[in-house]
Amino acid sequence: MSEQIEILIAEDSRIQAKMLRRKLETAGYSVRWAENGKLGLEMTRELRPAIIISDIEMPEMTGYEFCEAVKSDPELKTIPLILLSTLSDAEDIIRGLHVGADNYVTKPYDPEYLLSRVSDLLSIPLGDDEDETELKVKLAGKQYTVKAGKQQVLNLLVSTFENAVGKNRELVAANQDLSHARDELKEKNNDLTSLNSKLENINQRMEHDLSAAAKIQQSLLPSGTPEIPSVKLAWNYSPCDELAGDFLNFFPLDDRHLAAFVVDVSGHGVASSLLAVTVGRVMTPMVSNTSLLVKPSDNDAGKKIVAPADVAYELNNRFPMEDQGNLYFTMVYGVLDKQTQEFRFVSAGHPNVVHIPAGGKPRLVETADMAIGWIEDTEFEEHSLQLEAGDRIYLYSDGVPEAMDHDLEEFGDDRMLESLTQTSKAPVKTSVETLFDAVHQWCVENGAKDDVSILGIEIAE
Numbered sequence: 001m002s003e004q005i006e007i008l009i010a011e012d013s014r015i016q017a018k019m020l021r022r023k024l025e026t027a028g029y030s031v032r033w034a035e036n037g038k039l040g041l042e043m044t045r046e047l048r049p050a051i052i053i054s055d056i057e058m059p060e061m062t063g064y065e066f067c068e069a070v071k072s073d074p075e076l077k078t079i080p081l082i083l084l085s086t087l088s089d090a091e092d093i094i095r096g097l098h099v100g101a102d103n104y105v106t107k108p109y110d111p112e113y114l115l116s117r118v119s120d121l122l123s124i125p126l127g128d129d130e131d132e133t134e135l136k137v138k139l140a141g142k143q144y145t146v147k148a149g150k151q152q153v154l155n156l157l158v159s160t161f162e163n164a165v166g167k168n169r170e171l172v173a174a175n176q177d178l179s180h181a182r183d184e185l186k187e188k189n190n191d192l193t194s195l196n197s198k199l200e201n202i203n204q205r206m207e208h209d210l211s212a213a214a215k216i217q218q219s220l221l222p223s224g225t226p227e228i229p230s231v232k233l234a235w236n237y238s239p240c241d242e243l244a245g246d247f248l249n250f251f252p253l254d255d256r257h258l259a260a261f262v263v264d265v266s267g268h269g270v271a272s273s274l275l276a277v278t279v280g281r282v283m284t285p286m287v288s289n290t291s292l293l294v295k296p297s298d299n300d301a302g303k304k305i306v307a308p309a310d311v312a313y314e315l316n317n318r319f320p321m322e323d324q325g326n327l328y329f330t331m332v333y334g335v336l337d338k339q340t341q342e343f344r345f346v347s348a349g350h351p352n353v354v355h356i357p358a359g360g361k362p363r364l365v366e367t368a369d370m371a372i373g374w375i376e377d378t379e380f381e382e383h384s385l386q387l388e389a390g391d392r393i394y395l396y397s398d399g400v401p402e403a404m405d406h407d408l409e410e411f412g413d414d415r416m417l418e419s420l421t422q423t424s425k426a427p428v429k430t431s432v433e434t435l436f437d438a439v440h441q442w443c444v445e446n447g448a449k450d451d452v453s454i455l456g457i458e459i460a461e
Contacts, residue, residue: 004030005122006047010040010054010066011084015370020053022375023111029118037061041069044076051118052081064099071100080121084109222249230338231258232458234429236436239451245272245329246397246451247280253294253335254303259285261333262453264350264397266371275327279319283311283333308333308346309382312372316348316380321373328373332395336387341459343385343393348372351398353383354417356424358390358461362417389461392428394420399450400435403443411442428458 007029011017014035021031032049034040038061040054052070056063063083070076083096083104096104103121105114221237233250245265253259263279265272287294287303292311297304306314311333321328332353334345347353349371352364369380385393396416403411419438423431432454439452 004028005050006030006032007118008032008034008040008044008049008052010034010037010052010058010063012036012055012058015374016055018370018375020111020114023115024118027115037063037066037069040066044070044079045073048076049079051121052079053084053114053118054081055084064095067096067101068099078125080125082114082117082121221247222251228252228258230460231336232428232460233260233456234427234432235453235455236432237451237453238436238440240268240399240449245269245276246399246453247276248395248453248455249280249283250455250457251285253285253305256337256339257305258336258338259283259293259333260336260395260455260457261331262350262395262397262455263329263331264399264451264453265329266327268450271325271327275319275324275329279315279329279331282315282318305335307382308335308344309380312346312348312369312380313378316372316374316378317376319373320376324373328371330371330398334393334395336457341387341389341391343387343457344382345385346380346382348380351396351401352413353385354394354396354420355385355387356392356394356420358388362420362424364413364417387459389459392424392431392456392458394432394435394457395455397451397453399452400439400454402450403439403452404449405442411439415442428456432456 005028007024009017009020009024009031011020011033012035017033017035021033024031032043032047034043036058037054040052041061044052054063054066058066061069063085067081067083070079070081077100080102081100083101084107085092085096085104093104103117105117222235235248235250237246237248239246245268246263247265248260248262250258250260261283263276263283265276265279282292284291285294287296289295291306292314293306295304295306296302312331315331319329328349330349330351332345332347332350334343334353336343345353346369347367348369350367352366354362355365356362365383365385367381367383370378387393401411401413401416405411415438416435419435420431423434426434436452436454443449
């Protein structure tokens with residue numbers, strides 16, 4: 001495009017907004033982003049966009065309220081506005097007409113379909129003098145007054161029809177698949193006994209292989225707790241299945257620096273476990289030009305410690321979600337300078353690090369970066385904690401705060417911090433074991449539904 005067309009996005013989800021923005025910018029549009037409808041209205045009045053795309057469920061001002069405010073303003077009413085909605089029933093369509101929406105796209109949406117709707121709306125602009133028809137509609141016990149011009153109604157109904165056609169195609173395809181599967185099932189019915197026997201043999205072989213793989217995975221974890229001057233370490237780890245999507249490790253990078261990390265891969269099973277192990281093997285202190293953690297250098301005794309934020313950036317580009325079967329992982333990775341007692345770390349979509357000052361109360365160190373593998377070339381923020389003798393930090397997977405009891409109530413951050421408070425004067429190993437036992441006791445009736453990993457680090461006095 002010779003001159004970029006500007007689009008305004010109103011979306012409270014930072015991740016969804018970033019992904020949508022990238023798609024639109026790749027298509028040649030200029031994009032601004034508002035975190036909610038109220039801010040979106042202010043930005044619309046400040047600089048008129050060519051088109052608006054708004055989510056419905058947002059804080060401060062919903063998408064419906066935002067749309068109604070735009071369409072009630074004589075200076076803004078001709079701006080086409082697309083609502084991103086689940087649109088589960090007819091009432092949603094009437095409500096869209098009620099507030100003046102020009103189009104809707106059903107979540108989850110195909111980005112190419114959304115781009116086509118944007119293009120179509122821009123090609124047929126709404127006129128200032130378009131005749132409006134006022135209709136009163138009663139639906140589900142509610143009265144709606146619909147004011148909309150013919151083009152606006154047509155746009156919304158066309159998008160409704162297109163969504164219905166798309167869902168119908170999906171249903172037809174699913175029915176065809178079901179019919180085909182039923183025919184195949186009839187053909188294979190006579191061989192069912194033989195197939196069951198083969199399946200049993202395969203399952204036995206798989207159980208044997210999974211058991212062997214689990215032993216290999218366990219062998220890659222830290223072997224005990226090594227004696228490291230000026231630092232005390234303790235850890236515990238429990239997979240919810242034979243194979244885990246969690247992985248943790250710690251090791252010296254040189255005489256001065258200690259590295260530690262916890263990785264949590266999405267999902268469960270062989271694929272998640274394989275990715276966890278692969279990441280764990282990549283995260284080694286071996287010095288080479290391709291190393292993630294330590295690179296050769298003319299200074300510093302021939303070693304250069306890679307900053308944690310740069311490690312996360314490189315991992316994000318090496319393990320894109322599209323190439324890993326739609327798997328991604330969260331991670332906390334940090335480097336402790338034993339001389340200065342500074343802990344520099346990055347937290348990519350991972351639960352917050354816990355810091356317990358010597359003699360003080362535990363606190364969560366707030367971070368807000370995306371998981372590894374979602375969006376290429378994502379920049380990650382590096383954080384720093386200046387520790388003192390007696391200070392502790394805890395790295396853990398979400399299997400700790402998200403463990404659920406028989407009523408499906410989560411263990412939560414408060415119970416985790418309470419457990420760490422009660423054992424703050426006990427050895428760090430005792431505090432890790434106590435927290436680990438508390439988590440498993442919490443979900444003892446249903447069993448843990450996720451892997452549990454905990455790593456505690458204390459600055460020795």
